[in-house]
Amino acid sequence: MSWTSDTGGHRRLGDADRTPWWRSLRFRTAAAMTVLATTLVVGAGAVFAHTAIDDATGQLRQQALTQLDEMIATQAFGGALPPESTDDPAVLPAALRASLDGGTAVTYDDGRWMWAARDQASGVIATRVDNTPLQTQWANLQHTFVLAAVVAAAIAAVGSWLAAGRLTARLRRAARTVDETVAGRTPAEVRGDDEVAVLSRGLADTAAALARSLDHERAISAEVAHDLRTPVTALVGAAELLPDGPDTARVRRITTRLRQLLDDLLDLSRAAHEAGEGRAVAADLGRTVQDLVEDEGLGERVELRTADAGRVVVDPGHLRRVLTNLVANAERHGAGPVAVEVRGHAVAVQDSGPGFPPEVLRDGPRRFGALGSHGGSGIGLAIVLQHLAASGAVLRLENTDRGARATVELRPAD
Secondary structure: OEEEEOOOOOEEEEOOOOOOHHHOHHHHHHHHHHHHHHHHHHHHHHHHHHHHHHHHHHHHHHHHHHHHHHHHHHHHOOOOOOOOEEOOHHHOOHHHHHHOEOOEOEEEEOOOEEEEEEEEOOEEEEEEEEOHHHHHHHHHHHHHHHHHHHHHHHHHHHHHHHHHHHHHHHHHHHHHHHHHHHOOOOOOOOOOOOHHHHHHHHHHHHHHHHHHHHHHHHHHHHHHHHHHHHHHHHHHHHHHHOOOOHHHHHHHHHHHHHHHHHHHHHHHHHHHHHOOOOOOEEEEHHHHHHHHHHHOOOOOOEEEEEEEEOEEEEOHHHHHHHHHHHHHHHHHHOOOOEEEEEEEOEEEEEOOOOOOOHHHHHHOOOOOOOOOOOOOOOHHHHHHHHHHHHHOOEEEEEEOOOOEEEEEEOEEOO
């Protein structure tokens, strides 16, 4: 059982928290590996493409220069220039004309043609080579690496999702091991010698030690309460025989409070014992709560409201103790009127008092902690939690504009 923040600013007690998939370790690992794989493929592709295009551009430039030398030789022997060559400076790109310097051959790529030209004494001669194969090669490289990046991202996402799933599944099993140990059940043996297995065994051992310590504490509390019950009962009877007066009234209040505390301790001990007993069945929640209210004589103390009640998995015995303790807690620490509301798969007890203290909403119920405007041991809600733990139900505490509201959410019947 664990407390988590809820949307209304209150706290919620239930089974192991369900992490949204977009915040899970599994999703974050898959996302990180996907980004890493995509980055590596894109980076490697960019380096390869740059190298390949530079090599192809160099070859194309060399082809243009070779073709220029051939055209110069053809012109020297009086031959006619082919269509891809010219001696008209006006045909040349402006950038190429501006770069001509003396008798040095220069090249220029305008995106469509690779030009080579030389300024001679007889005039300018230039030639060009089609640049389309280079552009086609660049487009093919782009398509190839985009496809490679998509494939790599898909493989990385699926692979890391599966690998991380195995890891997180083992972590969830470790959490279940701790929960089963705390609940007093014998967990499955944790096997393996890696870090996760070592951590799981360490957590299980720690939880077992804490469970033993808690059981020892409960046993001592029950034994002390049982041993003190007889003398405290005698003390209460003796206080009733004292003559009336201010001091006598004070003694009677103290002895009555002491007897109530012992009764609460015994109730908590019985709740811990009964939590492992009983049997949950599928039942109509509205009818079940109505029968419990009538059987416990709560009809004159609470207002019962039922709307759209569903079928739930419930142990009537545990629900009886939960409901009576919540009503008693509302009457003792809140204010009337007290209402019991059944809606869907939940039953809520609403009072009209000042509400739960902030520390209860923040940290959850604490035994031996005073609640509300009246002093109390705080064991009532602890007893409720003991019974809820047996049925897998959830307790949500919140303050409304009317007062304190305790809602028990039960598991819907399949």
